[in-house]
Amino acid sequence: MLLSDFLRHELDLTGTHVGCEHGVCGACTVLLDGEAVRSCLMFAVQADAAEVTTVEGLSSKSEALAASNGDADGGPRLHVLQEAFREKHGLQCGFCTPGFLMTLIPFLRDNPSPSETEIREAVSGNLCRCTGYQNIVRAVQLAAERMGSEPGPLS
Amino acid sequence: MNAPHVGSSVRRNEDERLLTGQALFVDDVHLDGMLHVAFLRSDYAHARIKSIDLSTARSRDDVIGVYAARDLGDYWRPGPLLVPPPPIERLEFHQATQVPLAKDKVRHVGEPIAMVVARSRYEAEDALALIQVDMEPLDAVVDLEAALSEESPRLHEQLESNLAAHVIQEKGDYSAVVDKAARVIKRRFHFDRGASAPMENRGVVADWNAKSGELTVWDTTQAPIPIRNGLARLLDLPEAQVRVIAPFIGGGFGPKIMMFYPEEVLIPWLAMKHGRPMKWIEDRQESFFATTQERGQIHDAEIALTEGGIILGVRDVFWHDTGAYDPYGLTVPINSQCTLLGPYQVPNYYSEFRVVFTSKPIVTPVRGAGRQHGVFVMERLLDIAARELDIDRVEIRRRNLLAPDDFPHDHEIIYQDSAPLVYDSGNYEAALDKAVEKMEYKKFLEEEQGRLRAEGRHVGIGIVSYIEGTGIGPYEGARVTVEPSGTVCVATGVGTQGQGHFTSFAQIVADQLGVTPDRVHVVTGDTSKFNWGTGTFASRGTVVAGSACHEAAVAVRAKVIAHAAKALRADPGDIELVDGWVRVRTRPESCISLGDLAVRANPLRGAVTPGTEPGLEATAYFGPERGTTASGVHAMLVEVDPDTAMLKILRFLVVHDCGKVINPMIVDGQIVGGVAHGIGNSFYEQLHFDKAGQLLNASFMDYLLPTATDVPTVEVDHVETPSPHNPLGTKGVGEAGAIPVGALFAQAIEDALGEGAPEILEMPLSPNRLFELLSEAGYYNSPSQQE
Numbered sequence: 001m002l003l004s005d006f007l008r009h010e011l012d013l014t015g016t017h018v019g020c021e022h023g024v025c026g027a028c029t030v031l032l033d034g035e036a037v038r039s040c041l042m043f044a045v046q047a048d049a050a051e052v053t054t055v056e057g058l059s060s061k062s063e064a065l066a067a068s069n070g071d072a073d074g075g076p077r078l079h080v081l082q083e084a085f086r087e088k089h090g091l092q093c094g095f096c097t098p099g100f101l102m103t104l105i106p107f108l109r110d111n112p113s114p115s116e117t118e119i120r121e122a123v124s125g126n127l128c129r130c131t132g133y134q135n136i137v138r139a140v141q142l143a144a145e146r147m148g149s150e151p152g153p154l155s
Numbered sequence: 156m157n158a159p160h161v162g163s164s165v166r167r168n169e170d171e172r173l174l175t176g177q178a179l180f181v182d183d184v185h186l187d188g189m190l191h192v193a194f195l196r197s198d199y200a201h202a203r204i205k206s207i208d209l210s211t212a213r214s215r216d217d218v219i220g221v222y223a224a225r226d227l228g229d230y231w232r233p234g235p236l237l238v239p240p241p242p243i244e245r246l247e248f249h250q251a252t253q254v255p256l257a258k259d260k261v262r263h264v265g266e267p268i269a270m271v272v273a274r275s276r277y278e279a280e281d282a283l284a285l286i287q288v289d290m291e292p293l294d295a296v297v298d299l300e301a302a303l304s305e306e307s308p309r310l311h312e313q314l315e316s317n318l319a320a321h322v323i324q325e326k327g328d329y330s331a332v333v334d335k336a337a338r339v340i341k342r343r344f345h346f347d348r349g350a351s352a353p354m355e356n357r358g359v360v361a362d363w364n365a366k367s368g369e370l371t372v373w374d375t376t377q378a379p380i381p382i383r384n385g386l387a388r389l390l391d392l393p394e395a396q397v398r399v400i401a402p403f404i405g406g407g408f409g410p411k412i413m414m415f416y417p418e419e420v421l422i423p424w425l426a427m428k429h430g431r432p433m434k435w436i437e438d439r440q441e442s443f444f445a446t447t448q449e450r451g452q453i454h455d456a457e458i459a460l461t462e463g464g465i466i467l468g469v470r471d472v473f474w475h476d477t478g479a480y481d482p483y484g485l486t487v488p489i490n491s492q493c494t495l496l497g498p499y500q501v502p503n504y505y506s507e508f509r510v511v512f513t514s515k516p517i518v519t520p521v522r523g524a525g526r527q528h529g530v531f532v533m534e535r536l537l538d539i540a541a542r543e544l545d546i547d548r549v550e551i552r553r554r555n556l557l558a559p560d561d562f563p564h565d566h567e568i569i570y571q572d573s574a575p576l577v578y579d580s581g582n583y584e585a586a587l588d589k590a591v592e593k594m595e596y597k598k599f600l601e602e603e604q605g606r607l608r609a610e611g612r613h614v615g616i617g618i619v620s621y622i623e624g625t626g627i628g629p630y631e632g633a634r635v636t637v638e639p640s641g642t643v644c645v646a647t648g649v650g651t652q653g654q655g656h657f658t659s660f661a662q663i664v665a666d667q668l669g670v671t672p673d674r675v676h677v678v679t680g681d682t683s684k685f686n687w688g689t690g691t692f693a694s695r696g697t698v699v700a701g702s703a704c705h706e707a708a709v710a711v712r713a714k715v716i717a718h719a720a721k722a723l724r725a726d727p728g729d730i731e732l733v734d735g736w737v738r739v740r741t742r743p744e745s746c747i748s749l750g751d752l753a754v755r756a757n758p759l760r761g762a763v764t765p766g767t768e769p770g771l772e773a774t775a776y777f778g779p780e781r782g783t784t785a786s787g788v789h790a791m792l793v794e795v796d797p798d799t800a801m802l803k804i805l806r807f808l809v810v811h812d813c814g815k816v817i818n819p820m821i822v823d824g825q826i827v828g829g830v831a832h833g834i835g836n837s838f839y840e841q842l843h844f845d846k847a848g849q850l851l852n853a854s855f856m857d858y859l860l861p862t863a864t865d866v867p868t869v870e871v872d873h874v875e876t877p878s879p880h881n882p883l884g885t886k887g888v889g890e891a892g893a894i895p896v897g898a899l900f901a902q903a904i905e906d907a908l909g910e911g912a913p914e915i916l917e918m919p920l921s922p923n924r925l926f927e928l929l930s931e932a933g934y935y936n937s938p939s940q941q942e
Contacts, residue, residue: 092825093405094174127855
């Protein structure tokens with residue numbers, strides 16, 4: 001069983017999406033021990049004993065993972081990167097978005113102040129049909145700026 | 156006083172769920188006891204089915220059911236004709252719609268032949284290999300013109316030929332003016348297919364509850380209500396017992412409006428037959444065959460002009476590839492026919508097309524829906540005319556643009572919605588001026604281009620104009636309800652696939668009811684929440700459903716004012732709605748919350764005044780008299796490396812006019828996304844079919860979608876010319892970005908290459924194809940390249 005199918009259909013963590021089943025579109029990207037991998041190209045058993053983080057683990061009511069911008073009404077507190085995607089309109093249909101987010105988490109950890117070119121290259125393995133990418137790039141720039149001032153454990 | 160929310164870049168209500176992985180997509184639906192379906196699809200483009208043996212597959216322990224066409228009994232029938240042809244004189248149309256499972260013949264690669272039901276998709280797919288189909292391959296029908304020859308194999312035996320339709324539309328008398336023209340330019344143009352490629356493939360989940368007699372279907376459709384209506388009819392159920400939900404949809408771009416796909420008919424049938432929830436999710440390879448496609452056309456076009464570059468007339472004869480079936484009628488070729496006229500004064504027009512059956516996947520609208528072809532042909536003809544008449548490219552367009560006082564402008568032909576092609580409003584020169592100025596067009600040509608060329612760089616500029624018929628009828632509806640909590644609920648029948656309807660509809664309603672958009676909860680795409688509607692297509696969601704939301708909100712506002720005037724003992728004219736409160740303008744301390752007023756309007760005792768209705772709720776329908784005409788100008792600076800035929804887009808500008816802008820952030824996002832799609836269709840994406848009708852690049856490894864390193868930053872500017880056809884003054888925008896990009900690429904690439912450049916008369920290009928064209932034209936041997 002593929003890791004993507006295991007996450008989605010056995011654990012009901014349906015935030016991870018499957019767009020192509022052959023490792024090109026990046027929608028299924030999750031973190032495996034902190035690094036971005038394509039869950040459609042792995043068997044679940046290969047993740048044995050590893051730590052897997054999906055998009056559901058990005059936003060949380062847990063203070064440790066959350067940015068300081070949670071909703072007053074008790075809604076999920078968004079990660080800085082998620083909040084930046086919302087502010088810069090970095091998503092339309094939102095299907096590819098979890099994959100972009102999970103690709104960008106280790107990228108921003110390793111490169112906290114990337115140039116536009118570096119951002120575009122970092123997400124060049126993720127396909128988006130809706131946005132034309134530019135608002136995704138802007139969201140990453142905004143997140144990098146904010147994360148510089150308040151880093152979180154995942155960032 | 157509340158600042159209006161319409162017109163401001165309100166952040167989207169839907170984003171939080173999408174960003175946190177909490178949004179429900181069809182493949183996220185898990186039901187107890189759910190079974191999984193896989194389809195056996197044809198490997199041949201055209202073949203006779205001699206026999207199908209299901210017995211081995213059926214004998215597997217993990218297989219629950221295996222079905223071919225014969226097992227469907229009376230349920231097997233061809234799908235409906237979705238869009239009947241418009242009332243055009245002399246029109247010839249031959250209907251041949253898709254079937255649930257192929258019975259005697261297959262007519263394109265990927266056509267479903269049989270299906271397996273199993274406990275998991277893994278097991279269902281394994282069992283497909285055990286189905287034995289004996290097929291007699293027939294010659295494929297691939298070439299559009301050859302398909303109409305006497306010798307061509309015929310796809311549909313009941314028809315006389317592969318001709319699906321023949322249509323002529325005329326305005327004025329082209330043949331009378333062509334002799335008087337100072338210049339006639341004639342060219343042949345080719346357009347080929349691309350995939351819509353939403354990131355989410357299609358999928359259907361169906362659940363039959365025998366005790367309540369209710370069928371629930373989750374479907375990646377852009378048209379949940381027509382799907383519900385059709386399923387009810389097919390399955391002989393009352394419409395009220397069928398619920399179709401189009402939850403979050405991962406991009407539509409047109410093919411998800413097509414109905415009925417075989418799977419949409421079969422999955423509910425299986426769920427009822429087995430009494431178990433049933434799921435089918437298309438995989439990416441399937442989507443390359445099983446989801447509809449677009450864009451194959453050949454045009455023989457000519458334009459007649461005066462010496463001064465004024466258009467006297469256009470004649471266009473074209474062939475349109477509809478694929479194996481024609482369930483979507485003539486929408487795409489009629490869009491091509493009508494959109495060709497563009498923002499220009501064209502006094503005489505002769506347009507004739509033939510729709511051709513080919514043994515390729517079915518053609519239905521994909522973002523742009525035939526408009527690309529019309530724009531490409533017209534803009535290319537004008538570019539060539541400009542060169543031959545030695546008139547500047549922008550100037551020749553300017554001389555032919557319709558003026559702001561030319562509206563309404565009647566083109567005297569019939570549009571896809573069966574209404575006369577009448578443009579409602581426009582201000583085309585203003586958009587062109589803006590683009591010319593922002594791109595510093597003259598300065599680039601006079602100063603920059605030569606300087607760059609001297610440095611060995613081939614940089615060119617392109618500027619093209621286009622119009623888009625949007626926001627067509629027949630109607631949409633909306634219900635607006637103020638709840639006791641003060642939350643405003645909106646329900647509408649259209650589906651949404653990322654366009655931001657949860658926010659733009661909320662903005663429209665919020666302005667009427669004096670609340671913020673985040674207090675407006677919008678539901679789309681669930682037939683149990685709203686019963687009437689058609690769907691999301693033709694860039695019409697905000698225009699038509701948005702207008703219905705507006706009308707319903709206006710009606711609720713009137714009820715709010717009437718109730719508040721009574722409750723607050725004030726004159727209705729003095730009531731204002733501010734920040735969720737209803738108050739008396741002259742004495743604001745006299746107020747009641749919107750929620751409390753909703754409670755008062757729905758009393759548990761006492762009486763609701765005769766002639767009134769309980770609650771603060773209203774339903775409204777909006778049906779525009781005809782569509783509204785959006786327009787725009789795209790401009791680009793591109794650098795071509797002739798040695799590699801690779802491009803680098805240095806600047807990309809869109810000046811768009813969609814009338815009143817509801818949410819600039821969302822509108823610009825739609826435009827930029829459309830441009831990216833257009834860039835793909837112009838330089839990266841092409842579905843390559845061989846002579847046997849086999850698709851050679853059915854994966855994302857081989858079919859290239861543009862990535863973040865291919866799509867440049869797009870600058871967007873607006874001209875706002877309100878539409879007189881709806882209360883919001885808005886026009887559609889969903890497809891605009893994609894429409895003129897091919898024409899723009901052609902012009903800008905030619906300009907960059909300069910002397911010796913070939914005329915670009917086809918789309919899509921690719922580095923390889925551009926290199927071939929340059930080689931064929933002798934570009935590499937031309938004097939300018941030898942220096």
